[in-house]
Amino acid sequence: MDSADLAFLSANFTVSKNSAHCPTLRCTNFTKNELRVVPPSRPRAVFPASATRACAKSTTQSLTAAEASVKDEVDKALQAIADATNEKEVEKLRVAFLGKKGSISSMVRQIGKLPAEERPKYGATVNVAKETVAKAIEERKKTIAEEQEEDDEWIDVTMPGLRPRKTVGRIHPLNSTMDIALDIFQRLGYEVVDDPDLNREIETDYYCFEALNCPADHPARDMQDTFYLDDSKKLLLRTQTSSVQIRYMQQNKPPFRIVAPGRVFRRDSVDATHSPIFHQIEILAIEKMGNLNLGHLKGTVDHFLQKMFGENIKTRYRGRSFPSRSQVWK
Structure with a gap:
């Protein structure tokens, strides 16, 4: 803006201090026209490098804590599955850990609380946890079925007649x-x-x-x-x-x-x-x-x-x- 522009503004406009934050230029020749002066934008905060490093360290600790929580839940699930004595108990554990509202399935929701670059790693950790627990459940069901089959093969010779089979019919x-x-x-x-x-x-x-x-x-x-x-x-x-x-x-x-x-x-x-x-x-x-x-x-x-x-x-x-x-x- 040169001296001619300044002279034009001085001759035709007056400053009205209606607001400390938003002063107004009022045109002296055209009273119906008002021009609002946009205040300068605030300067962007600049954080020192030490603060940036501290923030990164805090993110790493958050991811580590989330992975540790997943591991603890998997250990808990594996122990409970190993202690189950029948298929009904195993099925209840499957719902409790892997169901729609199960504790391990719900951990997927924690992904949104992590930075974008850390989400794939945490998601992979949760998927591995779900696969590990699902495999343990299937193996426990198989073991229980085999144990039950061995019990069924036992015959009490003092009982009269033949014991009926559990399954009816076979392939010809x-x-x-x-x-x-x-x-x-x-x-x-x-x-x-x-x-x-x-x-x-x-x-x-x-x-x-x-x-x-x-x-x-x-x-x-x-x-x-x-x-x-x-x-x-x-x-x-x-x-x-x-x-x-x-x-x-x-x-x-x-x-x-x-x-x-x-x-x-x-x-x-x-x-x-x-x-x-x-x-x-x-x-x-x-x-x-x-x-x-x-x-x-x-x-x-x-x-x-x-x-x-x-x-x-x-x-x-x-x-x-x-x-x-x-x-x-x-």
Whole structure:
């Protein structure tokens, strides 16, 4: 501001001291206009370096105290879990320490009281504490269950009759065996085909025989082998799960690998190795020519048998054929 500006202000404005903090410039020529002078901002406080170091030291002590509090609560929880004698007590401890309002879960709220740079470290400490207590709870529940199971195995020979089991029912041995076998093939990349539209127990002559290159005079189509459901022999109980191959190939394009489990039916007399109703697992793998060969099939069979019956099992392959009746008569 130069001397001309000062002269202009002096000639046209007067200072009204209405307030010590907010003096007013009143325009002498325009009485309706007032200009408020903004007082200068207060100077920013400058703290000495010693005070800054003291503040940082106070923050570190606050974080250390918070972590110590978490550790104390974890020690308390672990001791209480170890002293629990049944699953109900363990569950109450889980709610008390890890529940929505549990003592350890509530410690997360302390994060807001710490500086931003310290919050990740404290949050990690609380997470580790929760995982430690949760693991201790699971292990204690498992130990209690094992101890209870050992107690249940004790039998009082003076009691009459049989003691009822705690659990009712078990998986049927056939279903259990089938599940194990399917799991082996699924780990090899095979898709399980158990859709009722594709995997049918009542089949037609076409899907069960003709489409599988079994002509009308094939020995497998004799009455003693197949359960036909009508006089025309066009509807039957399937004798093999191979019919799933045809239905799947009609709706899907290669490459693919499928495994088809299911029951099959044949007119066999019951003995140690035969039954009119038994189960099969069908596998089919189709790739571009040259990607699969007989060695892959043998390797798949060897792998399945080793996983099913043990790694030391030995396999032997023998070539067999199923000639038609006309070929046999020749």
